[in-house]
Amino acid sequence: MHAWPKDPNTSVVRSASRLNEILIIRLDPAELDEKTRARAVDGIIAYSAICSHAGCPVTAWVKSDVGDKEVFKCMCHNSEYDPRSGAQVVFGPAPRRLAALPLALADGSLSVAGNFMGKVGGAQPG
Amino acid sequence: MKTSMTRKQWLLSGIVAFTCLASTAAMSGPIENYSPVTAQRLENPEPSNWMLYRRTYDGHGYSPLDQINTSNVKNLTPVWTFATGVVEGHQAPPIVNNGAMFVTTPMGQVIALNAKTGDEYWRYKRQLPDDLFQLHPTNRGVGLWEDKLFLATTDDHVVALEAKTGKVVWDTKVQDYRKGQYMTLMPLIVDGKVIVGGSGGEFGVRGYIAAFDAKDGKELWRTYTIPGEGEPGHDTWQGDDWKNGGGSAWMTGNYDKETRTIYWGVGNAAPWPGETHPGDNLYTASVLALDPDTGKIKAYHQYHQNDSWDWDEVEAPMLIDLQRNGRTIKSLVHPGRDAIFWVLERTPTKINYVAGWPFVFTDVWKGIDETGKPIVDPAHKPVIGKRVEFCPSLWGGKDWPSAAYSQRTGLVYVPANENFCGGFTGEKVPLKPGELWLGTKPEDIGLKTKPGADHFGELQAWDPSTGKKVWQHNFPKSQLFGSVTATAGDLVFVGGTNDRNFRAFHAKTGELLWEQKTNSGIVGMPVSYEIDGTQYIAIQSGWGVDAQRIQDALVTNNIGIEANVPQGGVVWVFALKK
Ligand code: FES
Numbered sequence: 001m002h003a004w005p006k007d008p009n010t011s012v013v014r015s016a017s018r019l020n021e022i023l024i025i026r027l028d029p030a031e032l033d034e035k036t037r038a039r040a041v042d043g044i045i046a047y048s049a050i051c052s053h054a055g056c057p058v059t060a061w062v063k064s065d066v067g068d069k070e071v072f073k074c075m076c077h078n079s080e081y082d083p084r085s086g087a088q089v090v091f092g093p094a095p096r097r098l099a100a101l102p103l104a105l106a107d108g109s110l111s112v113a114g115n116f117m118g119k120v121g122g123a124q125p126g
Numbered sequence: 127m128k129t130s131m132t133r134k135q136w137l138l139s140g141i142v143a144f145t146c147l148a149s150t151a152a153m154s155g156p157i158e159n160y161s162p163v164t165a166q167r168l169e170n171p172e173p174s175n176w177m178l179y180r181r182t183y184d185g186h187g188y189s190p191l192d193q194i195n196t197s198n199v200k201n202l203t204p205v206w207t208f209a210t211g212v213v214e215g216h217q218a219p220p221i222v223n224n225g226a227m228f229v230t231t232p233m234g235q236v237i238a239l240n241a242k243t244g245d246e247y248w249r250y251k252r253q254l255p256d257d258l259f260q261l262h263p264t265n266r267g268v269g270l271w272e273d274k275l276f277l278a279t280t281d282d283h284v285v286a287l288e289a290k291t292g293k294v295v296w297d298t299k300v301q302d303y304r305k306g307q308y309m310t311l312m313p314l315i316v317d318g319k320v321i322v323g324g325s326g327g328e329f330g331v332r333g334y335i336a337a338f339d340a341k342d343g344k345e346l347w348r349t350y351t352i353p354g355e356g357e358p359g360h361d362t363w364q365g366d367d368w369k370n371g372g373g374s375a376w377m378t379g380n381y382d383k384e385t386r387t388i389y390w391g392v393g394n395a396a397p398w399p400g401e402t403h404p405g406d407n408l409y410t411a412s413v414l415a416l417d418p419d420t421g422k423i424k425a426y427h428q429y430h431q432n433d434s435w436d437w438d439e440v441e442a443p444m445l446i447d448l449q450r451n452g453r454t455i456k457s458l459v460h461p462g463r464d465a466i467f468w469v470l471e472r473t474p475t476k477i478n479y480v481a482g483w484p485f486v487f488t489d490v491w492k493g494i495d496e497t498g499k500p501i502v503d504p505a506h507k508p509v510i511g512k513r514v515e516f517c518p519s520l521w522g523g524k525d526w527p528s529a530a531y532s533q534r535t536g537l538v539y540v541p542a543n544e545n546f547c548g549g550f551t552g553e554k555v556p557l558k559p560g561e562l563w564l565g566t567k568p569e570d571i572g573l574k575t576k577p578g579a580d581h582f583g584e585l586q587a588w589d590p591s592t593g594k595k596v597w598q599h600n601f602p603k604s605q606l607f608g609s610v611t612a613t614a615g616d617l618v619f620v621g622g623t624n625d626r627n628f629r630a631f632h633a634k635t636g637e638l639l640w641e642q643k644t645n646s647g648i649v650g651m652p653v654s655y656e657i658d659g660t661q662y663i664a665i666q667s668g669w670g671v672d673a674q675r676i677q678d679a680l681v682t683n684n685i686g687i688e689a690n691v692p693q694g695g696v697v698w699v700f701a702l703k704k
Contacts, residue, residue, distance in 0.1 A: 018257050018304075018560065054214070054260035057561060062569045065682055075568035076261050077671075078678045093213070093674070093693070121256050 001025065002049060002059075005112055019120050021049040022101055023058060023072060025083055033085045039102040039117075041110055047072070047087045048099040048120045053079050055122030058098065066091045072098070095123050154246045156290040157238060161224040163270040165317050169383050174656035176222045177270050179312045180528060181653070184445035185380035187530035188612045189654035193661035194702060195615030199630045199640045201703045202663065206244030210237065210695035216668025218267035218312065219609075219651035220697060226289070229666060230265040230312075231695050234279050238292060241664075242657045244699065248292035254281055258303055259560070261328060264671050266378065266651075267312030269320060271340040276320045278309035284322055284338055296343035300324070300336065305559045307331055312378045316388065316418040319346060323375025327393045327438060330563040333373035335390055335414070337421060347421035351375055351392045351409050359408035367403040370557055372396030372433075373410040377440040377526055385474050387424060388416040389445070389458060393438035397565025399508045399552030400434035407432055411439045413458065413470075415477060427477040430464050430500050434508045435490070435548070436520045436564075437463040443470065444531050444538070448591050450480065459590050461485055461529050461540045463522030466500060469590055483593055485586060486523040486544045490516050508566075510552040519548035519573045521676060525607065527622065528651065532612040535633045537596055539610045539618050540586040545579035546605075546676075548572055573679035582680075585610070585620060587636060597636030603687060605680070607673040609651035621648020621665060624677055624691050628652075628665055628698070644698060647691045649673045660701050668695030 001024045004015040014020045029043040036045060051058050056076035064071045064080050071090060072081040079092030087098035099120045104113035161167075163177060171177055173190040180187040194202060210216065214232035220241075221228045227241035234252030239245065260280050268275040268287075274295055275287045281303040286295040300322070301307035306329025314321040319337040327333070333351035338344065351373035353359040363371060372395045379390035395403055395410040408426070411433040415425040429439045443458035448469070450457075458470040458477065465488035471478040479498025484491065490507065491500040506516040521543065529540045550566040557563050564571070575582065583606025585599040601623055608622025616633040626647050630640040647669030654663050669691045680687040 018259075050257075051259075054263045055257070056259040056261065059561070060567075060569050065678065073569065075562055076259070077674065091689075092678075093670075122259070 008111065018057070019050055021057065023047045023049045025061070027084060031084045036084060036086050039100055041103045041105050044103060044110060045083055046101040046103055047081070047083060048101065048116055050121050051076065051079055051094060052096045052098060052119070053077055053092070053094040053122060064090060154248060157226050157247045160226060160273060160290050162272045163223065164272070168315065175224065176219060176653040176655050179219065179267060179314070179378040180380070183381040183383055185442055186444055186533070187528050187610065188532055190614045191654050191656055191661045192614040193656070194613065194617065194663065196617060196632050196639060198702055199615070199617055202630065202640055202642070202700045203703045204642070204698055205662070205701045206699050208237070208239060208244050208246070208697040210235065210666070210668065210697065212695055213670065213693040214668070215264040215649045215670030215673065216666035216695040217264045217650050218666060219653045220664040220666065221267055221270065222653065222655040222664070223270060225657050227664070228268050228275060229697050230267050230277060231668070232263045232265060232670070234265065234277070236268055236275065236277055236287060236292065239697070241655060241662070250287055250292040252279055252285070255303070260308070261562070262310050262325060262671055264310050266310055269313035269315040271315045271318055271320070274340060276313045276315065276340070278311055278313055278322045280308045280310065282308050284313065284320060284343065286340070286343060298338055298343035298345070305329065305331070309376070311376050314379045314381065314388065315340070316381055319418060321379065321388065321418070323377070323390060325374050325376040327372045327374035327396055328562050328564060329560065330370035330372070330396050330557045331374060332369060332371060333375045333393060335375050335379070335416065335421065337418070349416060349421035349423060351414065353408060362406040362408040364404050370396060371403055371407060371410065374438065375440065377442060380442040380445055381418070382445055382472065386418060387472070388418050389442050389472070390414050390416060391440040391442045393440045394436045395433040397555065397563050398434060398436050398550070399510055399565045400432035401510050401552060402554060402565050403432070405432065411437060411464070413439065413443055413460065413477065415472065425475060425477045427470055427479065427498065429460070429462050429466070429468060435464070435516060437522050438526070439463055441526055441528060443468070444529070445472070446531055446590065450591050455480060457590070459531070459538060461524045461538065461542070463525055464500070465518050465523035466491065466494070467588060481593060485540060485588065486518055486542050486584070488517055488523070508550060508552045510554060513549055513551040515547060515549035517547035518543065519546040520571065521546065521573070521672060525672060527607055527649070528609040530610040530612040530618065532633050534614060534616060536589060536591065537587045537633065538590050539612055540588060541606045541608060541610050541620060541622055542584045542586050543582055543605050544584050545576040545582055547574045547576065549574070573676060575680070575683045575685055583623060585618070585631065585636070599631060599636050599638065605673065605676045607676065608648050611652040611654065613654055619652035619663060619665070621650065621652070621667065622673070623647065624687070626667070626691065628667070642700070645696045646693055647673060663700045665698050666695055667698055669693050
């Protein structure tokens with residue numbers, strides 16, 4: 001699922017920049033590695049939707065080209081990310097994992113618990 | 127007091143560090159004695175230079191230099207290399223003007239080098255926006271005019287640089303990259319006009335070709351490749367389909383200097399399945415003849431109607447004087463992505479169909495009618511709601527990498543791909559600005575190799591006068607995805623394979639005469655130039671974009687091909703061993 005963050009105080013949806021777009025998915029908590037589970041709420045985890053290769057939106061949830069599991073896939077150049085282990089790259093040209101967004105329960109509703117962990121956006125030459 | 131002393135010391139050492147930096151930079155510095163580029167020099171370029179995309183306005187991709195030839199090419203050896211520092215597809219020809227070389231790379235870099243020594247003069251790095259997405263992270267070169275260079279960028283600007291220093295002279299926004307509008311092509315320069323065309327056929331754009339004043343970047347004209355209301359050809363569309371109908375124009379055009387006519391190729395219709403945009407869909411999958419002064423469309427030829435296969439016909443046709451059946455034809459020759467080798471006739475007011483034949487296997491066409499319209503087999507035309515297979519694949523018989531024509535042999539050299547088929551299930555999807563809009567699920571797109579296929583890439587040599595294939599070289603384990611260049615030494619140079627080799631073939635026989643393993647795979651264009659009596663061959667090696675997409679697809683076909691073609695760009699320059 002694709003989502004935009006919303007400010008709980010002002011109810012403003014922060015959708016003006018595509019760099020705010022996030023991917024939210026619910027998986028079996030048992031499948032998640034420890035670090036990922038620590039950021040999840042009941043198996044629900046969130047990542048930046050911006051591919052770390054050339055910045056396309058990551059749009060697909062499909063079977064991996066190189067394994068049997070389903071993965072997030074960027075259709076621009078086939079980079080694949082495994083959300084169970086911190087969205088690490090399992091296939092394709094992406095140089096690093098998707099930035100992770102820690103989640104928590106606040107007053108019974110799912111909310112963002114901190115800043116993105118890792119860099120949002122595509123690679124740029126140094 | 128102590129604190130302020132420390133700060134002062136720190137400041138001082140900062141100045142020292144800055145001075146060091148400046149002196150390092152001074153080792154490179156501006157190009158001295160830069161030769162200004164004029165209309166006359168572009169129309170009749172010196173044999174020693176490569177200043178246009180295909181060297182000459184007729185698009186032949188042919189160098190008249192012959193020091194390196196069929197008998198000595200075995201002694202070709204690297205004389206210098208230069209790392210570009212970035213990954214992805216390095217598709218640009220190294221452009222050479224009297225000893226100065228200009229190379230563009232992905233991520234909007236222009237690097238100015240001494241073409242003889244490989245020393246860097248300067249480097250321009252575009253600061254691309256953080257929220258930019260690049261479906262095609264590449265660039266195909268800078269255009270030259272007077273003392274300036276012109277770069278078209280993936281954030282959809284045209285930028286003019288001072289050739290001597292790389293300083294920005296002007297920077298004009300063309301469209302909005304946030305909507306998937308971008309550019310990758312080398313601008314065509316005609317009489318002080320910087321002419322570009324837009325990419326974005328997978329994002330629901332309405333394509334265009336536009337000209338800017340080389341002096342100040344002011345837009346002079348813009349011609350949409352899809353006619354608007356009231357314009358001829360608009361009635362080949364229904365409803366509002368034309369507004370997002372594709373027709374991108376992302377390759378450099380060619381130019382007939384006698385009739386002052388630009389020939390520019392136009393891309394696929396959008397989204398892919400023709401059922402979503404009924405009609406012939408002018409001028410998608412066409413060649414346009416344009417007036418360079420006004421952008422007015424003088425004539426056109428549509429290669430295929432109601433495009434449904436993502437078959438961009440963006441590579442501009444070559445202008446060749448052909449002898450056919452005892453008469454000279456001023457022809458346009460285009461080995462199409464649609465698998466048909468097209469021979470057309472250009473007249474001042476019309477483009478006439480002359481001949482067409484398949485140059486790789488296709489099950490899409492049952493023939494070509496006498497007006498030049500291919501006859502489609504509906505069983506292999508993608509539709510909504512049903513998976514349809516077709517050959518060749520989405521990447522066609524030949525994609526954008528350029529074919530070449532040798533005036534000495536009279537042959538056209540085509541980087542073709544055989545034994546690839548494709549397929550997808552069409553679906554109606556709403557357009558979301560900035561997201562892929564294919565009319566199918568991207569994950570549904572396939573490339574299948576034909577069972578038992580013994581090769582994929584083919585370098586083909588065709589006689590366009592007779593329609594006969596003279597020779598062919600097969601690549602058993604690789605696609606062929608790089609531009610071809612011919613020389614008067616009767617050599618044909620090409621990279622394009624996943625084994626990272628750069629090769630030279632005998633132009634008359636197809637015999638493989640020389641090969642060199644490079645750092646990465648080559649998707650760029652070989653060029654040739656001469657300095658102080660030495661002939662050089664130059665190429666960028668740097669794999670990526672669609673060559674890699676095909677590579678990924680080959681891997682999933684389980685035919686013993688692996689995905690790991692290393693990336694990272696290097697400019698290679700070769701000459702004969704002394
Ligand atoms: S931008 Fe995602 S794989 Fe290239």
